[in-house]
Amino acid sequence: MEALTWTGNVGGFLNPILGIFLLILLVGFMLQLISGLFIPSARGYDADGSLMEHPFTAKINLAVSISFGLFVGVSLLYLVLGMIFGLEGGGIVGGISKQLTPVWLTLILIFVFSVAFKRKLGLYGKLFDSPVGMVGLGLILFWVLVAIFGGIFDMIVTHNELSQVSGMKNKLPGTPMRGAEGTDFQYFLLGGDGLARDVFSRAVKGSAIVIVVAPLATLFAFMVGITLGIPAGYYSDPILEFGNRAFLIACIVGALFISLLTFLGAAVDIIILLILMVVLILWLLVKSSLDTVLSFLANLILAFPVILLFFLLVTPEIVKTGLPNYMALILFFFPVVFLTVLLNSKYHTRPDVRLWIVGGVTVLSMWVYLSMISEPDTAIHILPIPLDFISMPPEILVVFVSVVFVNSPTVFRIVRGLTLDIKSRDYVAAAQTRGERGWYIMLWEILPNVRGPLIVDFCLRIGYTTILLGTLGFFGLGLESESPDWGTTINAGRRLLSIAPIPALVPAIALMSLVLGLNLLADGLREESLRD
Amino acid sequence: MGIFLIRRISLMLLTALSLTFIVFVMTNLQPNLEKLAKTQGNFRMSEAEVSSYLRDRGFERPVTLKYGEWLGVVPSYRIEGRDGETRSRCSAHGVIQSNTPRYCGIIQGYWGQSWVFKEPVANVIAKRLSATGVLMLWVFLVMIPSALFLGVLAGMKEGSRLDRTLSTGAIATTATPEYVSGVVFIALLASSKFGLSPLFSSLGWSDKRILFKGSATSAAKEIPADYDVYWLPDFLEGFWWKVAEAPTLENFMLPVLTIALYGMGYIARMTRASMAEVMTSQYIRTARLKGVNFKNIVIKHALRNALIAPFTVIMLQIPWLLTGVVIVETLFNFKGLGFALVQAAGNNDIDLLLAVSVVSVIVVLVTQLISDIGYVFLNPRISIS
Numbered sequence: 001m002e003a004l005t006w007t008g009n010v011g012g013f014l015n016p017i018l019g020i021f022l023l024i025l026l027v028g029f030m031l032q033l034i035s036g037l038f039i040p041s042a043r044g045y046d047a048d049g050s051l052m053e054h055p056f057t058a059k060i061n062l063a064v065s066i067s068f069g070l071f072v073g074v075s076l077l078y079l080v081l082g083m084i085f086g087l088e089g090g091g092i093v094g095g096i097s098k099q100l101t102p103v104w105l106t107l108i109l110i111f112v113f114s115v116a117f118k119r120k121l122g123l124y125g126k127l128f129d130s131p132v133g134m135v136g137l138g139l140i141l142f143w144v145l146v147a148i149f150g151g152i153f154d155m156i157v158t159h160n161e162l163s164q165v166s167g168m169k170n171k172l173p174g175t176p177m178r179g180a181e182g183t184d185f186q187y188f189l190l191g192g193d194g195l196a197r198d199v200f201s202r203a204v205k206g207s208a209i210v211i212v213v214a215p216l217a218t219l220f221a222f223m224v225g226i227t228l229g230i231p232a233g234y235y236s237d238p239i240l241e242f243g244n245r246a247f248l249i250a251c252i253v254g255a256l257f258i259s260l261l262t263f264l265g266a267a268v269d270i271i272i273l274l275i276l277m278v279v280l281i282l283w284l285l286v287k288s289s290l291d292t293v294l295s296f297l298a299n300l301i302l303a304f305p306v307i308l309l310f311f312l313l314v315t316p317e318i319v320k321t322g323l324p325n326y327m328a329l330i331l332f333f334f335p336v337v338f339l340t341v342l343l344n345s346k347y348h349t350r351p352d353v354r355l356w357i358v359g360g361v362t363v364l365s366m367w368v369y370l371s372m373i374s375e376p377d378t379a380i381h382i383l384p385i386p387l388d389f390i391s392m393p394p395e396i397l398v399v400f401v402s403v404v405f406v407n408s409p410t411v412f413r414i415v416r417g418l419t420l421d422i423k424s425r426d427y428v429a430a431a432q433t434r435g436e437r438g439w440y441i442m443l444w445e446i447l448p449n450v451r452g453p454l455i456v457d458f459c460l461r462i463g464y465t466t467i468l469l470g471t472l473g474f475f476g477l478g479l480e481s482e483s484p485d486w487g488t489t490i491n492a493g494r495r496l497l498s499i500a501p502i503p504a505l506v507p508a509i510a511l512m513s514l515v516l517g518l519n520l521l522a523d524g525l526r527e528e529s530l531r532d
Numbered sequence: 533m534g535i536f537l538i539r540r541i542s543l544m545l546l547t548a549l550s551l552t553f554i555v556f557v558m559t560n561l562q563p564n565l566e567k568l569a570k571t572q573g574n575f576r577m578s579e580a581e582v583s584s585y586l587r588d589r590g591f592e593r594p595v596t597l598k599y600g601e602w603l604g605v606v607p608s609y610r611i612e613g614r615d616g617e618t619r620s621r622c623s624a625h626g627v628i629q630s631n632t633p634r635y636c637g638i639i640q641g642y643w644g645q646s647w648v649f650k651e652p653v654a655n656v657i658a659k660r661l662s663a664t665g666v667l668m669l670w671v672f673l674v675m676i677p678s679a680l681f682l683g684v685l686a687g688m689k690e691g692s693r694l695d696r697t698l699s700t701g702a703i704a705t706t707a708t709p710e711y712v713s714g715v716v717f718i719a720l721l722a723s724s725k726f727g728l729s730p731l732f733s734s735l736g737w738s739d740k741r742i743l744f745k746g747s748a749t750s751a752a753k754e755i756p757a758d759y760d761v762y763w764l765p766d767f768l769e770g771f772w773w774k775v776a777e778a779p780t781l782e783n784f785m786l787p788v789l790t791i792a793l794y795g796m797g798y799i800a801r802m803t804r805a806s807m808a809e810v811m812t813s814q815y816i817r818t819a820r821l822k823g824v825n826f827k828n829i830v831i832k833h834a835l836r837n838a839l840i841a842p843f844t845v846i847m848l849q850i851p852w853l854l855t856g857v858v859i860v861e862t863l864f865n866f867k868g869l870g871f872a873l874v875q876a877a878g879n880n881d882i883d884l885l886l887a888v889s890v891v892s893v894i895v896v897l898v899t900q901l902i903s904d905i906g907y908v909f910l911n912p913r914i915s916i917s
Contacts, residue, residue: 037692132700269596270557296547305854305892307870308885311877315562353573411753467709474711474859475874490711494863498746501719501726508712516707523703 004174009090010033010081015075021071028064035060057215087187092174095189096200099156103145110141123455126528133524139517143207143510151208158185159198161205161484168192170500173199193489193503194496195482203506206484213396214465217403221465222458223335224404230442232291232412233419238287250285254278270420283495298409306406307469307475313402314477322379324398329373329380331404336365345439399478403468407461414457418450425449429453452529456522463518470511486511540904544897548890554853555889556599559882568880572647584841588613589625602644604637604888605834609862613703618724624652638890644883648875653887656872663752664857664868666774667791670784671853675792675799676846682796683803684838688830710859718863720754722746722786748787748866788865791856795849799842806841810834838911847903851896 039054053061066500083101084095084507090097117126127133158175159165167178171192180186190199229238240247266274284293301309318324340362347354365434371390374383378394392400397525422428423446432439447501472478473487481488486507487517540678543769558564568591577585586592586621590601590609600606608621610628620628624645636642643653683837686698708837720727721743732738755773764772810816811834858870865871869888 031692033697033864036689036692041549133649221703267594273596300550301546301549301894303896305889305896307855308555308873308877308889308892311873312558312885313878316565317567317880318558318561320560320563323561451621463707470709471855471859475862487711491716494711494715497715497718498723498742499725501715501723505719508715511765512712513707515709516704519703 001176001186003172003176004087004095004189006090006174007078007093008082008085008087008089010078010085010090011501012096014078014081018071018078021067021074025064025067025071025500028060028067029121029247029498031065032057032060063362076329092189093105095187099158099189100146102149102155103142103202106145106149107138111138123525123529126531127521127524130524130527132520133528136520136522136524143514143517144211146204146213147208150204151211151252156204157198158187158189159201160480161197161202164196165192165198166196168198169196170194170503171196173502190506191500193504194267194492194500198489199503199506202484202489203486203510205484206507207510207514209396209483209485210466210469210480210511212401213400213403214462214469217400218333218401218458218462218465220331220404221407221411221461222454223338224331225415226407226447226454227334227338227341228408229412229415230419230446231438232289232294233416234423234438234446235290235443237289238286239290240282242286247282247286254282287496294412295416300410301405301409301414307464309406309469310402310472310475313405314398314472319394319398324394324401325373325379327401327405327529328397331401331408332369332372336362336369337355339365341439345437345443348437348440358527376477394480399469399472402472403465403479406468407465411457412460415454418453419446422446422449448482456526456529459518459522466511466518534566540901544901547897550894552602552886552890553599555886556602556882557595559880559885560595560598564880568647568882571879584614587611588615588619590619590621600637602637602883604635604639604642604783606637607634608636615722622629643887646876646884647881648884649872649877653883656884656888657869657891660867660869660872662774663866664861664870666751666779666786667787667857667861667866667868668850668853669775670779670788671791673796674788675796679793679796679799680803680839680842683800683842684807684830684835686810687804687807687838688834690811695804699801702797702800702804705793706801708794710790710794710856711863713793714786714860714863717744717786717790720745744781744785745783746786746864748779748783748861748864751783752867753778783904787860790860790863791853794856795853798846799849802845803838803842807834807838810838813837840907843910844903844907847899847906850899851892854892854895 005011026336035056039057078093079091079097080099083104085094087095088100114121114125115128118128127137165177165179165188167173168188169192169414173189173191175188175191176186177188179182188198188200190203193199193202210232240250258271258278261274262271281293312318313324332469340358343358343361344354347357367387368390370383371388372392373380374388375381375392375394375397376385378387419442427449428441428445436445453502470487470490473485473489474491475481476488477490479485479488481492489507490504490511493500493507497504535597543699565586566582570577571586573581573585583592588611590598590611593609597606601608610618610620610785614617617627618631619625621644622634622642623629633640641654643657645651646653649656649672678892682698682702685800686695686702691697722728722745723729724741729738729740729742732743733741755778759769759777760770760772761772816834820826824833854870857868858873861868861870862874869891872884873888875881876888
């Protein structure tokens with residue numbers, strides 16, 4: 001069998017057309033930019049009130065728009081024809097497009113419905129007014145769908161992501177699979193990597209890891225950041241007084257913390273240090289504010305270079321000590337606290353439903369919490385196996401925990417700053433006058449009013465988390481060396497970069513496109529939320 | 533101002549102490565020490581051998597005591613090992629001599645001995661830091677002028693086609709982490725089989741096999757003995773070699789570009805925002821109404837005020853670039869501080885890791901301080917108290 005070309009038969013007549021349009025587009029674009037420097041952008045308004053452009057600018061703009069439309073149209077034609085003709089007609093691009101058919105169809109369905117009902121969909125619908133936001137959303141949805149169909153339902157992948165096929169080492173894209181049986185997919189669409197595995201299937205499988213871990217880790221970081229950041233911004237006075245109830249609770253929590261560590265077998269000098277630290281924190285909470293303590297801790301973590309923190313936290317030796325499990329114990333507790341406090345403050349005044357809603361959600365989230373932190377054969381194994389429905393592999397847990405840990409101080413600082421800004425507003429003062437309790441004001445008056453910047457930052461931060469996950473993989477930290485996630489694959493591929501660049505290039509571009517999508521979406525959201 | 537500085541510096545010291553203590557505790561966890569013993573001794577050591585190796589070198593003592601030693605406030609251990617030799621931290625965990633001091637910590641200026649490089653940490657750090665310094669110098673020389681230029685260009689006509697193009701470009705660069713752009717650059721420009729290099733040489737535009745090198749190792753070459761620049765005084769020649777002669781376009785272009793690109797987008801966006809804000813201010817409108825031409829408005833009136841905010845961003849960008857430096861030094865095989873960090877962490881080289889973290893913490897905290905103080909100097913409307 002012959003190796004596939006990139007565009008197959010379709011390319012025979014489409015490639016020259018695409019080339020011509022691309023050339024026109026580039027020339028037009030350059031002209032547009034250069035002329036923009038010399039020709040004023042607008043010359044005022046004509047009688048109907050529409051903007052008058054310089055005739056040259058108008059012509060160039062029209063030419064660029066048309067050639068851009070044609071360029072995109074021809075590019076889409078490759079995918080559509082590929083979907084129909086597959087490998088034989090469409091070459092590698094066609095083959096990939098055909099494999100991705102379920103993704104394309106779902107994507108089109110989602111877009112058609114969203115555009116049709118965009119006026120009823122709130123902020124999400126408004127996104128479809130901004131081209132930047134739409135492109136961003138498209139990129140993200142593409143990867144989410146690839147992760148769902150490929151990673152979970154095994155639909156897109158052509159080969160097993162771990163199986164090595166002899167003779168396929170570092171082969172070029174489109175090479176026929178050696179020794180393929182009748183039922184096998186006959187080609188390695190994007191070639192083979194250094195261990196003779198299918199690059200295309202690995203990239204698809206790798207997307208699932210990123211798509212699951214990055215948003216979840218960001219969500220957890222936001223829970224931590226919000227639960228700590230809002231009180232830090234809201235209470236500028238000392239929150240504890242000698243002898244009051246909060247002070248006693250804080251003392252008990254501190255004592256429990258220290259006795260837990262003693263029970264776990266910490267050395268004597270460390271325990272003395274911890275006692276000193278707890279006393280210092282209590283003293284600061286009485287004399288100064290919560291903000292002082294939390295901001296110092298946040299700045300402490302932020303002063304760590306991220307990479308050093310990763311090298312210290314995400315090593316097999318540290319996993320052996322169980323440190324990530326203990327960190328998960330603390331970090332994963334914040335969502336539970338957040339949910340409970342959120343609902344409790346809302347239903348505080350309604351004793352009839354309070355017990356059921358708050359109690360039910362607390363029990364449920366505690367169950368999820370325990371089943372997340374508890375894992376057989378690790379430091380923490382609390383829940384019996386039949387009840388333990390989330391099984392988090394230790395290497396995923398350590399990556400997850402370290403990414404949450406790195407992100408939460410930044411979120412804390414953002415939330416704290418926003419709260420400081422908002423807490424002097426009239427509606428907060430009104431709620432205080434009404435006699436609302438602190439947590440109600442923080443979570444039901446302040447939090448909904450800072451959602452705009454938080455949503456934008458959430459998008460950006462998922463992108464940053466994706467980059468962090470890639471960084472971990474790049475240094476071979478955390479996940480196993482055969483894991484198909486993008487960072488690890490880039491790390492494996494970079495050793496032979498100048499001889500066989502494709503195995504590293506594919507996950508690199510995949511990662512970049514996902515992060516770009518998230519950044520564009522954040523930009524679109526910011527633009528649309530500023531508009532009203 | 534004086535009180536502000538004292539408060540900030542004492543807070544910095546407290547932060548640095550806490551951070552180094554955390555690093556110390558983490559590197560001194562039992563599994564890490566076992567790894568250290570096995571990589572330094574041999575991998576087939578039994579439990580008892582590991583334990584005696586660690587005991588003889590003073591590792592099996594309370595961690596606070598060891599931290600005190602590292603700081604130089606506690607006298608160093610003197611332990612007579614199973615082999616009858618008396619060792620000390622001050623003699624690089626080797627046999628003590630008659631002139632071995634009692635105290636040796638960073639207060640005394642002793643940074644310890646690197647296990648990986650088998651030489652004093654201070655030497656390793658000095659050598660590596662200067663190499664990384666050269667890299668950063670070139671990164672800044674490329675990044676800051678171009679970022680400011682693009683930012684000003686985009687911000688002077690907000691909403692124009694040029695602005696939108698540059699802004700989208702800036703988003704794209706911030707979405708491209710170093711390990712992606714580095715891989716793309718190497719595949720595109722430094723491969724003899726793929727990308728532009730074979731294309732250029734087949735077209736006859738370039739007589740080189742590859743356009744740029746995918747490795748920057750040669751940029752940190754030792755200075756040759758007969759090196760002489762006739763127009764430079766002798767004491768500057770070493771500096772000149774490091775900064776300008778050893779790094780060439782061929783071996784330094786790609787690493788510098790890779791780091792600069794990631795940082796550039798962010799600075800350019802900040803500059804653009806600042807410039808756009810200044811361009812809508814009253815005094816610019818007055819100048820326009822007065823009839824000053826656009827070029828003069830931008831250069832003489834707007835630019836100075838628009839560059840205050842980016843200054844802070846640039847200073848705070850430095851610690852941000854540290855991760856990028858580590859990635860790029862690993863990817864391009866450049867023997868700088870980041871490369872040392874990777875090696876130190878891989879082998880649990882305690883003293884070297886601590887030294888690297890001290891350096892990076894100092895970089896982070898000092899840049900924060902400079903950005904705060906510099907902001908006040910540049911912007912007379914803000915006062916520190």
